[in-house]
Amino acid sequence: MSSSPTLTPTDIARIALKRLAELGLPPTPDNYGRFYNAVATIKTPQDKTDVELRNAYAILFQIAEVVDEVSETADQLLLGLDLGSRHIHDSLLILRSGPAASGLEQLVNSLIGSTDQVYRTVSASQRDLQELRDAIERIQSDLDVNRQTMERDPLTGALNRQGMEQLLNREVKRSHRTATSLCLAMIDLDDFKQVNDRWGHLVGDHVLIHFVRVAKAVLRETDLLVRYGGEEFLLLLPDTDLNGAHFLIDRLRQVNLRTPFHHDDQTIEVRFSTGLAQLRPDENGHGLLVRADAAMYQAKMNGRDQVVLAN
Numbered sequence: 252m253s254s255s256p257t258l259t260p261t262d263i264a265r266i267a268l269k270r271l272a273e274l275g276l277p278p279t280p281d282n283y284g285r286f287y288n289a290v291a292t293i294k295t296p297q298d299k300t301d302v303e304l305r306n307a308y309a310i311l312f313q314i315a316e317v318v319d320e321v322s323e324t325a326d327q328l329l330l331g332l333d334l335g336s337r338h339i340h341d342s343l344l345i346l347r348s349g350p351a352a353s354g355l356e357q358l359v360n361s362l363i364g365s366t367d368q369v370y371r372t373v374s375a376s377q378r379d380l381q382e383l384r385d386a387i388e389r390i391q392s393d394l395d396v397n398r399q400t401m402e403r404d405p406l407t408g409a410l411n412r413q414g415m416e417q418l419l420n421r422e423v424k425r426s427h428r429t430a431t432s433l434c435l436a437m438i439d440l441d442d443f444k445q446v447n448d449r450w451g452h453l454v455g456d457h458v459l460i461h462f463v464r465v466a467k468a469v470l471r472e473t474d475l476l477v478r479y480g481g482e483e484f485l486l487l488l489p490d491t492d493l494n495g496a497h498f499l500i501d502r503l504r505q506v507n508l509r510t511p512f513h514h515d516d517q518t519i520e521v522r523f524s525t526g527l528a529q530l531r532p533d534e535n536g537h538g539l540l541v542r543a544d545a546a547m548y549q550a551k552m553n554g555r556d557q558v559v560l561a562n
């Protein structure tokens with residue numbers, strides 16, 4: 252087994268639950284000690300790396316699933332005990348009314364006592380499971396908020412490279428599964444260094460923010476805009492073929508030229524070069540990205556401010 256700290260909580264949770272099931276132990280708080288450890292070892296989201304965060308997610312989903320299962324079993328157990336307990340009470344009443352009741356009554360009373368004991372134990376662990384489930388939900392929502400922050404570029408609010416990776420893989424899989432087209436546009440602002448050199452870095456920042464606003468206005472809800480690097484952006488366009496993607500980039504070009512950024516009564520106009528690729532049936536996300544990148548490079552080589560379709 253790996254000794255990686257990111258795997259340990261899962262391993263502990265798995266082992267604890269497996270052993271619990273194998274030994275037929277009741278789900279008491281003690282028996283869940285290791286379970287608690289699994290949750291407790293998860294660091295606060297702020298301290299986590301991207302990989303750790305994903306692992307934490309996987310662990311939490313597994314734990315939540317198992318808690319649900321165990322909780323269901325406990326519910327059934329409670330119901331069974333409740334019915335059994337009532338049945339014993341009824342039997343006791345019948346016995347009381349019959350001859351030679353006293354010896355038997357003692358026996359049945361002790362039976363009821365031990366049944367109640369088990370009942371209390373199961374009820375306690377039921378509450379315990381509920382608390383655990385609440386804790387998991389809280390951690391999950393913490394991770395959700397944190398994930399959204401981690402996946403966004405703080406300057407422009409576009410998705411960042413980290414957030415893109417998962418989405419690209421998801422969209423590529425979806426496109427293959429549903430046999431729908433998927434296009435990727437790699438956009439790089441032209442001569443952006445000159446903007447910084449002339450107007451300063453802070454103004455350059457606002458030009459980037461403005462460009463993202465313009466792009467978002469042109470895109471559909473389902474299109475994804477990623478800040479891939481400094482002045483480099485990616486558009487992921489589901490259900491869009493090359494013609495549609497080309498049309499969209501042309502529209503973005505027009506809108507971008509019509510609505511330039513203004514600073515101190517001056518107009519700062521930026522243009523961009525685009526490499527456009529459509530996902531092939533046998534291609535993965537990385538392959539698509541490489542082709543779009545090469546096409547964008549070609550657009551720069553051809554003189555900028557244009558679209559090149561990938562081979």
Ligand SMILES: Nc1nc2c(ncn2[C@@H]2O[C@H](COP(=O)(O)OP(=O)(O)OP(=O)(O)O)[C@@H](O)[C@H]2O)c(=O)[nH]1
Nearest residue numbers: 439440441442443444445447452453455456481482
């Ligand atoms: N203001 C600002 N500038 C950035 C940011 N990220 C990258 N840049 C700048 O973007 C410029 C990119 O310059 P180059 O890679 O030479 O590219 P370019 O001037 O756009 O030229 P081409 O891409 O060849 O058309 C550099 O000046 C970077 O400092 C950012 O977050 N804010």
